[in-house]
Amino acid sequence: MRLHYIVEAQEFNRAMLEELFDIAGEMEHVVWEGGSKLLDGKIMASLFYEESTRTRFSFETAMLRQGGSVISTENARQFSSVSKGETLEDTIRIMNGYADVIVMRHYESGAARRAADVSRVPIINAGDGTGQHPTQAFLDLYTIQKELGRLDELDIAVVGDLANGRTARSLCYLLAKYRNIRIHLVAPEVVRMRQDIKEYLARHDVWFQEETNLRAIIGQVDVVYQTRIQKERFGDRADDYRAAQGVYVIDREMVERMKPASIVMHPLPRVDEITVEVDSDRRAAYFRQAQNGLYIRMALLAGCLGKDLQRQPSEVQFSGN
Amino acid sequence: MRLHYIVEAQEFNRAMLEELFDIAGEMEHVVWEGGSKLLDGKIMASLFYEESTRTRFSFETAMLRQGGSVISTENARQFSSVSKGETLEDTIRIMNGYADVIVMRHYESGAARRAADVSRVPIINAGDGTGQHPTQAFLDLYTIQKELGRLDELDIAVVGDLANGRTARSLCYLLAKYRNIRIHLVAPEVVRMRQDIKEYLARHDVWFQEETNLRAIIGQVDVVYQTRIQKERFGDRADDYRAAQGVYVIDREMVERMKPASIVMHPLPRVDEITVEVDSDRRAAYFRQAQNGLYIRMALLAGCLGKDLQRQPSEVQFSGN
């Protein structure tokens, strides 16, 4: 697996995802063994044009656990401040002189693509505006694969803010690559899934249905993918927010209606759409899901930095501790 | 010494403090030799909910000098922003997937305890609100031990803002564990030591006295522990601040009244409560005290990460340079 950039989830086909997940599985062992020195001497730049400490930490840990180093800013807007006016392209060209791989979060949709177009070193999109956040989409799929042992033959309820939730939208997109998928779109009226994804699912012959009664279907699904109602999207309409917020809550009573082998996922952070009493249930997979992000990002960094794990497994060096 | 968390200074008894100080002494040699690789492959998270570059640098240096790595933010409030509303407990659970030890500074008293209650990896409290800052308390004691060779039989003047000074309060608390301690509490009227600590000292049979005349007693003490009058506590009362500020100043004339084997300490930063002419006096211990923070934190990190220095000294690997 050799990757030059990771800008959009759809660049990965089923075979690539399978290879990615195999390598992520290897990475779990690497972490367990105390890390590797695979990326010793390599430098990753965290170039964040908006703050996202959670995502930044996940990538930086993924680099450090493999013996690499990091240069980091959550203040990259300063590069292109109004008074100075540098273009993103110039910034990337300069960063090419420093880093071996650039992980970029940007406030504008399409920024990662523009960066990849001029960069000599690999670019990994860590979220650009309302666009893509491909590594989140990969870790979601990887979690399902790992928890349920399959990605075909799935019955899944995607719940919450489906209009604005980047992760819910990406998940639907990727699931269309698999066989016999059934998707229940469960959203408050004001944040229903937008037309583009529904058309996409129809075009790819994926069974889906818009639902309003989560309780009625929760007993039949393999995955509940819960998402946060994003208060910041409602502006002044605080009443609308509160109405949407309280509609679909996973509490103990709800989780006990679920099948024993099913799981509850959430991209985090959560507010109260999953109550804390659910955390101790074996089906609560959301903290394991967050942890999986580390393995996926380790695999992607190794792939970007030219380490062909599949072909030359002996190249992976473990450092005992 | 195996530590799961370091939340409050009182978790340490005399025996543990002695062991800690022994290991800190070893760490001075480690630094002198160019550092170790003891914590190679380990990751420390600096999770600072408020800025404290000084404390953060001290901990990060303590990690790096032992071959470990660091992920770092002074902007951790963003995790639990109003719009997103994640709990501290959820943040800690996610951080557990990244770091082997979490060093946390928080604006709320008790936050470190809450973090320790849910964390799988060790938590070190780097200050929580008006609560505790245990590593500062340890380095203060360690400095006295190192400079004077003992912690019993001490005559000490604690000077300055005793009402608000977290370090002065913690020091009084810890000194109560030792024998034949005499404490002079020397504060401007508006910032006198609060009742709780005085009652605590009385309950533990520690001799103490409130003084107003520092000059009268400075010749008899072993330690002057000077603290800054914290302007930010006075709000609009600028006159009150200036009055309190100028009352107790250690200048050359004052330090020359002190015993030859005595020391002047200060948790830093100082403003002008110790004049710069004192810096060159052998009794000025405050910069050595700041340096001691590094050795204490190296010892605590090693202890938290399961390195039992006392039992297996051969485990410490030195990297020459």
Place this chain on the structure above:
Amino acid sequence: MRLHYIVEAQEFNRAMLEELFDIAGEMEHVVWEGGSKLLDGKIMASLFYEESTRTRFSFETAMLRQGGSVISTENARQFSSVSKGETLEDTIRIMNGYADVIVMRHYESGAARRAADVSRVPIINAGDGTGQHPTQAFLDLYTIQKELGRLDELDIAVVGDLANGRTARSLCYLLAKYRNIRIHLVAPEVVRMRQDIKEYLARHDVWFQEETNLRAIIGQVDVVYQTRIQKERFGDRADDYRAAQGVYVIDREMVERMKPASIVMHPLPRVDEITVEVDSDRRAAYFRQAQNGLYIRMALLAGCLGKDLQRQPSEVQFSGN
């Protein structure tokens, strides 16, 4: 080459610059080979009192590529906040307990000198106010040496904001050390080169001339050193800014008037004083120039940390990858 501090460009004479450039040349190979472990166990502090992510990344990469570690802040003002009032000198003394070398950016001219006066560890000035930014000056000279093969016998046009541009001023200063230099000072009326540098050049018998017609001389120069018109210097005078901004632009038509073996330099960031169509011309040296900063800073860090590369080349250890 053993350096205790790097505060001003003029501390370096011709012989020292030659040695510096030789070592920088070695560093290009080190980077090409995947980095070294020369500075393993060493810690650099990035102590930035104002943000400059670009410069900070360049220094941090220079440290990491040699196996060293970094502690970093772009928020060092907090150390000396109004409410706390710590002096720079105290901050430096405390930092001496943590770091092996301190790279400092400050908003006050002369701050680096004050730091160097009290520091036990080397200080590198990464820009202090309107004062010096010596490593930028060195990388500019190094770029000319590398691109043209000489530093004597040069015909150079320095263009743009010569009144405020720290780099243009420093370059003129350093060029006076070389033989048969001809300098064309090409600036809009409102930002002409100040008297001090012109007197300095006259005193050192350097040929120079103030020009208004760049097109007339561009065909004869070896170097066009273009600089940005700094909008922030113009305050309310937006019309003045726009007038100055548009006067001297290097576009394809201009660059094609230049000699085949000449180069266009720019300290970056650029706005539109060099059009993007020029980037693909072989004479466009500005991105290579930015990259050269890495090699210069690697050489300076090695020199500051007591690694005498010239005398003991075998001391340089390469880590393959």
